[in-house]
Amino acid sequence: MRQEAPRAAVWFGLALVAGMSAHATVSAADGPPQNVAEAVAIATDLARAAEPRGQTALAAQADRIAAIPADWIVPCLAALADATPAGGNWLRSGIERAVDRAGDSLSADALTAVVADRKQSARARTLAFGWLKDRNPSRADGLLNGMLDDPALDLRREAVEKQLTAVATADETAQKATHRQCLAAARDIDQIERIAAWLSEHGEKVNVALVLGFVRNWRVSEAFDNAKGVGFAKAYPPEAVLPTRPETVQWKAVASADKHGAIDLNAAIETKKGVLAYAVADVVMPSGGPAEVRIGSPCAVAVWVNGKPAMAHEIYHASEAIDQYVAPAEFREGTNTVMVKCCQNEQTESWAGDWKFQLRICDSIGSPLATQPAQEKVAE
Amino acid sequence: MIMTTRRLSMMLIVMLWSVMATAADWPEFLGPRGRGAATDQAIRTRWSEAEGIAWKAELPGRGASSPIVVGDLVVVTASSGARQDQLHILAIDKASGRTVWHRRFWATGRTIAHPTSAVAAGTPASDGKRIVALYSSCDLFAVDLEGRLLWQRNLAVEHPRSGNDIGMGSSPRIVDGTAVVQIDCQGDAFALGVDAATGEDRCIVPREKLASWSSPLPVTTPEHGACVLLQGPHGLDLHRVADGKTVWSWKGDISAIPMTTESGSMLHVPADGIASVSPKEADAKPAWKSTKLSCGIASPLAWGDSIACINRAGVLCIGDVADGRLRGQVRLAGSFWASPILTGATIIAANKEGKTFLISTDGEPKIIAENELPGTFTATPAVADGSVYLRSETALWKVAAP
Numbered sequence: 001m002r003q004e005a006p007r008a009a010v011w012f013g014l015a016l017v018a019g020m021s022a023h024a025t026v027s028a029a030d031g032p033p034q035n036v037a038e039a040v041a042i043a044t045d046l047a048r049a050a051e052p053r054g055q056t057a058l059a060a061q062a063d064r065i066a067a068i069p070a071d072w073i074v075p076c077l078a079a080l081a082d083a084t085p086a087g088g089n090w091l092r093s094g095i096e097r098a099v100d101r102a103g104d105s106l107s108a109d110a111l112t113a114v115v116a117d118r119k120q121s122a123r124a125r126t127l128a129f130g131w132l133k134d135r136n137p138s139r140a141d142g143l144l145n146g147m148l149d150d151p152a153l154d155l156r157r158e159a160v161e162k163q164l165t166a167v168a169t170a171d172e173t174a175q176k177a178t179h180r181q182c183l184a185a186a187r188d189i190d191q192i193e194r195i196a197a198w199l200s201e202h203g204e205k206v207n208v209a210l211v212l213g214f215v216r217n218w219r220v221s222e223a224f225d226n227a228k229g230v231g232f233a234k235a236y237p238p239e240a241v242l243p244t245r246p247e248t249v250q251w252k253a254v255a256s257a258d259k260h261g262a263i264d265l266n267a268a269i270e271t272k273k274g275v276l277a278y279a280v281a282d283v284v285m286p287s288g289g290p291a292e293v294r295i296g297s298p299c300a301v302a303v304w305v306n307g308k309p310a311m312a313h314e315i316y317h318a319s320e321a322i323d324q325y326v327a328p329a330e331f332r333e334g335t336n337t338v339m340v341k342c343c344q345n346e347q348t349e350s351w352a353g354d355w356k357f358q359l360r361i362c363d364s365i366g367s368p369l370a371t372q373p374a375q376e377k378v379a380e
Numbered sequence: 381m382i383m384t385t386r387r388l389s390m391m392l393i394v395m396l397w398s399v400m401a402t403a404a405d406w407p408e409f410l411g412p413r414g415r416g417a418a419t420d421q422a423i424r425t426r427w428s429e430a431e432g433i434a435w436k437a438e439l440p441g442r443g444a445s446s447p448i449v450v451g452d453l454v455v456v457t458a459s460s461g462a463r464q465d466q467l468h469i470l471a472i473d474k475a476s477g478r479t480v481w482h483r484r485f486w487a488t489g490r491t492i493a494h495p496t497s498a499v500a501a502g503t504p505a506s507d508g509k510r511i512v513a514l515y516s517s518c519d520l521f522a523v524d525l526e527g528r529l530l531w532q533r534n535l536a537v538e539h540p541r542s543g544n545d546i547g548m549g550s551s552p553r554i555v556d557g558t559a560v561v562q563i564d565c566q567g568d569a570f571a572l573g574v575d576a577a578t579g580e581d582r583c584i585v586p587r588e589k590l591a592s593w594s595s596p597l598p599v600t601t602p603e604h605g606a607c608v609l610l611q612g613p614h615g616l617d618l619h620r621v622a623d624g625k626t627v628w629s630w631k632g633d634i635s636a637i638p639m640t641t642e643s644g645s646m647l648h649v650p651a652d653g654i655a656s657v658s659p660k661e662a663d664a665k666p667a668w669k670s671t672k673l674s675c676g677i678a679s680p681l682a683w684g685d686s687i688a689c690i691n692r693a694g695v696l697c698i699g700d701v702a703d704g705r706l707r708g709q710v711r712l713a714g715s716f717w718a719s720p721i722l723t724g725a726t727i728i729a730a731n732k733e734g735k736t737f738l739i740s741t742d743g744e745p746k747i748i749a750e751n752e753l754p755g756t757f758t759a760t761p762a763v764a765d766g767s768v769y770l771r772s773e774t775a776l777w778k779v780a781a782p
Contacts (some may be wrong), residue, residue, distance in 0.1 A: 055531035057580050062529055085488035085534050087520075093529035095485060100481075123486070157462055188462045227435070315566040318591055319545035321492045 032067035039068045043076035047083035065094030069101035074110045077124040094242045114222045122152035132272040148185040153365045156286040160186050186367040194331050213360045213368020214261020217249040220268045221278040226343045229278040232314050238278040242307040265355040283370035288333040296324040297357035303330040317352040318347040382480035406449040406762040408501035409551035413598050417683035417722035421766045422781045425749045435477025437774045442773045443500030449764035450506040457513050467515050481527030489517035489536025490543045497547025507554040516548035531579025541567030552583040555621045556606035564592040583624030593637045611640050627777035630658050638675035643682035650675040657681050670704035679719040689715045698745050710745040712737050717758035730757050
């Protein structure tokens, strides 16, 4: 893992001498950066990479990052804050090679500072934490103590795990207190389910749907035709007159009692194939601004927020998961209207019968944001 | 002096590349050109955790992709993290099992997969100079043999409705300098050929909007040269690699998972049994069709005058490739997600539960060994230098050469 230095030296030497092949794009003129400012500039450019064209040049720039000394690594990490999807990987590919070369010369103090700095991007801090853990596990572990509310999802997850492990041999009262604290902190669904199960086993029933913030109170329309899938692209009255709600459509109030907030349209309307229905919910947001609409469904779905389209996925019975499709949307402070179009097809297989969806509105790490009137308590 | 140095360097590079190319002895899914039957190596017949294992490497995440062997490296992919959004390419020293390099990337597309599949389900491919790896997130990466990222294509960013949440299992190929990927799904479905050196588009072919788990199969024809066969639920299409042009098609209901194979210029298609069709004939009628040769999830294996399938009941059936006549069968045990491969006259069939059967194909098929390792095995084995590489969900085992 950390034996790249001699290989890289041979490689660079060969490329410089040969003056040919893709490797030869690294020449004396654009070799390793001469100072930290140049390294950061290269890192910033790499992080902005967007086009699938011109990647040979990007690879050469990543080589230059791979050649930086250990104490320039942390300054370059900051560029991840504005990284494009491709740019993040370009920069990571170069920096991780530099980290491999640096070995133990990578400063634990510098890594600790990055992890502790919540203004840095979650990716930069999570990478730094991993490198610190490789080099000084106890120091990394110590940092987790204050991270239950960390904005970096993976660090928060590790902090929750640490708390749960630490309290495993404590008395039940202490364990319950820690589990309650961790339930409030956790954002990963598997972790929340595990904690909720433990609390339930110890006499505290947890409303998982409320913890995860599913929108559970909806008004569901009558069924519309979706034979041969024609309805997905067809604007039936509920979407044809957005943002108003047509009075001609029959609406039925439906509340989900499902652990994962599912609205079962087979139960709410009728078990049918080749149909679609709309569901509308009013949600209250504590403040205006962008948020993530997260929907899961085995059916084709489209979502509107305050009458504006947020997403559409014409996919039938190809898996189902919480937060399967995620899209950004703009919300206003106070009451907002979310509308879902959920389409069932005509597949006859036994596994193709479900006609349902679940939806929640969250921030970027999965903290639920929306509420609805008359919500019950998390723990009963 | 400069000229001499350059010439020397050129020679060194050419020599290096030649060595790399010739040593790439199991470079892609189902081995060289995806036939699964390209080796003639003596392998050990008995192994277990305690016997016959050269090394075991713990992997940094889970996956269903097969290992490939490129020169001195065994390369394998995985994904990790609570959301399986950390994508790994790991190069392991073939001799020692030591990690030579380890590249990690962030997934840019969805990373939802059924538990029986994985985000790292597609097997990487190598042309001896570079390795391309495709994940269920529709991320395609190319690295060189030193682990240096050469290019990437974030196909779910470029085609936002692409993806298969059951788990995209298609493996990439490198054919004639073009890396080919098949993104069959209900959203944005397409096949893409990119320059293997630069990652830039060479051709893109729209596909029917249906999921399949098949991989492109390299096929060379005298008329069209290098082609890839793309299999979907409703037919086969043969595309010229150079420009993506469709040069032959065949319509039929085809299994979505097991992959067509080729032998003797015939294609053997998993379609309610096996149908054998000629890619030279337009609207080809099958030369033969056999429902006795039936594939479950594993792909058929064709070699010489034979064809073998493992059906859903775990029975290995061997037939005559000329007419589909059943020649013999043997009941194995367990479920088979990994495809059978052949070395010499021995079929290697690894079941999901960790038992690997060695089946003699001389005469009536006969189990000659059952070797068990712990773990869940859905990846097709690889064979190189007389060693068998078996990948469980979380570990890679090298069975020592005899």
